[in-house]
Amino acid sequence: MSLPAYPVPEHVAGAAGPAGPDYDADVIILALDRAEETVAAIASARAQAGLAKHVWIADQGSRPENLARLAAAVEGAADATLVRLDRNWGVAGGRNRATALGTGRVVFALDNDAEFGTEDTLARAVRALEAEPDLAAIACRILVFDTGADDLSSWGYPPSLLPRAAESFDTITFVGAGHAIRRADFAAAGGYDDALFFCWEEYDFALRAINRGRRIRYRGDIAVRHKVSGERRFAWSGTRWFHFVRNRLYIAMKYGDSAAALLPRFLAYQVKGARNGVLAQGLRAGPAALSLARAFRPRPEEAALYRLTPAARDYIARNDAGHRGGLPNRVRAEILAALPGTAAR
Known part of the structure; x- marks a missing residue:
């Protein structure tokens, strides 16, 4: 399988693209208002050390004043690019289009209300994938930003495994707030299903990767810190x-x-x-x-x-x-x- 050829989105600010086609990782961040948290996520991604990377911010309809704040955050940057998609494609479609912008060997998706746990988190995720060639994706541990406790609203695995949150184990999905996917596996499995818009898109992708003989590995030692309160994460209103x-x-x-x-x-x-x-x-x-x-x-x-x-x-x-x-x-x-x-x- 291969990914579709998406239309080139509007360039808003930052570099035109990476310095070259051969580099370690792309970090993709989807944006839709929530400018303060997104600017912090961008800064966290740009601060990642120990590897060659490029940060892509794909805006899906932020208000003009918020888009301007994002543009200021990457103005003149050589390692980050802000683009504006033609509409809100949701999590699944937005990640597909943001992933298609780069050529890094690994794609790390970071929620716009999350930050990397340490400055070498991205490098360790890349090394983890390189160390086990049959891994398609690394699932990160998701911590509450303010406390460092496990974000229970982001625990996407059997509840019986929660005592092993600091350990590593094979799994059948990963959590969207922070994860790394080998680009070759993303393409081979066909990426995400745009029709899902949001919710369960990681599980759907993981099933196809597993069906190709690949593994998904949860790594409790590779973490991101998530700013959404567990008690506010699930909204019964809306859709x-x-x-x-x-x-x-x-x-x-x-x-x-x-x-x-x-x-x-x-x-x-x-x-x-x-x-x-x-x-x-x-x-x-x-x-x-x-x-x-x-x-x-x-x-x-x-x-x-x-x-x-x-x-x-x-x-x-x-x-x-x-x-x-x-x-x-x-x-x-x-x-x-x-x-x-x-x-x-």
Whole structure:
């Protein structure tokens, strides 16, 4: 597989591009207002030492005054570029387009409300990928910026593994706030699915990478610090629950599950949504997931990526399902993973 040829976005400020095509890593940061936090994320990325890098900031519709603040942060910089995308493509589509701008061997995605834990975090992530050639991605430990405690709202792994947060283990996904992907694997697996917009896009990509015989490794010694409070991370208003439910069902159908087989999961989501006053979001998510699944048409050369091999199923069983128990427990863990502070409970 390969990534699409995206239109060249508008250059706003900073360098026209990297000094050359051969360098270690690109850091990509998506921006949409929240200028103060984004400027701090840019500074943290530019301060990363011990490797050749380029920082890309892809703005997806910030107000003019906020875009001006971002432009000032990279004005005259040789190692950073601010571009403006034609619209808000969400997390999945925005990361695809930001990744396509560079040619670094590794792509590190940093949330615009996060900062690197140390000045050598990026270099250590690159070395971790280079040390294990079968790794497609490194999942970073996500810490609360102010306290250094684990950000429980960003724990995307079985709750039973939380006591091992400082350790390393193979997993089947990674958390978007901070992660590193080998560029060659990103392209080979087809990047993110734009249709997801946001929520579960990392899991969807990871399944394709695993199906290609690659591994995802959580590294508790490679961390980013996240400024979003765990108690404020999940908003029941808006459309977050809609995307959570829609995307999880859509992904399951992409990989061969029937709508009938997903009915128990769908009903469990509705119970949780009803308890939190967003039943309408969950109910809308079902038909929306079916619509996405019916429209999904992989190219013939891509179809095999969506049929999990026995080796991929074994990898998932060992590194995820085995830590969660039976299906009811796995569905419950998925729902709890969407909520603030529940991982510890």
